Amino acid sequence: MDRAVQPPLNTFAGLSLVLDRVAELRDESAWIVEQARSPLARYLLLDGAGEAFLHRDRDALRWLDANERERWFGDLRASLLGMAYERPHFLLVADDPARMGELEHALDARRMSLRSAGLLLAADEASLFAYAKGLSHWQRETRFCTHCGAPLLLVAAGHRAQCTNAECARLHFPRTDAAVIMLVEHNGACLLGRQAGWPPGRYSTLAGFVEPGEALEDAVRREVAEEAGVIIDQVRYHSSQPWPMPASLMVGFIATAVSRQIRMRDHELEDARWFTPAQIVDGIADGSFLPSTRLSVSYQLLAHWLRQRAGLELDALTAAATPG
Ligand SMILES: [Zn+2]
Secondary structure, three states, X not given: OOOOOOOOOXXXXXHHHOEEOOHHHOOOHHHHHHHHHOOOOEEEEEEOOOOEEEEOOOOOEOOEOHXXXXXXXXXXXXXXXEEEOOEEEEEEEEOOHHHXXXXXXXXXXXXXXXXXXXXXXXXXXXXXXXXXXXXXXXXXXXXXXXXXXXXXXXXXXXXXXXXXXXXXXXXXXXXXXXXXXXXXXXXXXXXXXXXOOOOOOEXXXXXXXXXXXXXXXXXXXXXXXXXXXXXXXXXXXXXXXXXXXXXXXXXXXXXXXXXXXXXXXXXXXXXXXXXXXHHHHHHHHHOOXXXXXXXXXXXXXXXXXXXXXXXXXXXXXXXXXXXX
């Protein structure tokens, strides 16, 4: 049966639909030089803090072409992101804070964080920005060999770092930290929690990092037990999302609890409680319940649950609560 490709559910996900990372060509330096000089080449520019340059007058990335790259950043190494829309795509990191104002003016651009731009950019550009930000963070943070302490040298078009100590010569690869995020349900209610520093009324699904020796499902059970003392029965995969802030992969689950008994064990949360769909609807309407940002898997898990269990659309509920 033919099935159309589904649009990606989560922001920053779905990059494989538009981008070929051409990992097999990362060591083909002659090919890469040729691509970098091509009139089709596009350069995504990030500053040292991982903010991207967007057009000043529209919500789109301000890509540089090969001429602009040569004029402004002839001395900077570019990392190969891959081929998209039959054009080579590269990452450039401008790490000189003194030049940023000048650059913004010259490129008629503004800088924006991934968190802000993720809500404004088209899905493909948001995903490319996330990929570039994750890669540049790893490059910036991975300067010394974790085995022998010698300086590292970026190789493979920016995707590996090699130890410069010839007796060690270890290769280091970009790392991603897996985190689980889960909507826990029990007989028509879902478990949400809040941290002390959050805006008033903000409740979100529980989440936490996967530990060594742990399967994702085990991490779900442990985190829910630690944060809320709730015992989990079934765990079902929902979706995942790259979350390079700075280096996470969020893996979303729907889990079923055996009971509603809550006992806060690790005090990571200020509060955890069960919400019925009706309580969420009323809370959004009167401003006492604030869901997570639309960018997050947490929002998508809650939206999915409300749709499945109560036929409600979270987008419509939040839009009605915030007119204009
Ligand atoms: Zn080493």
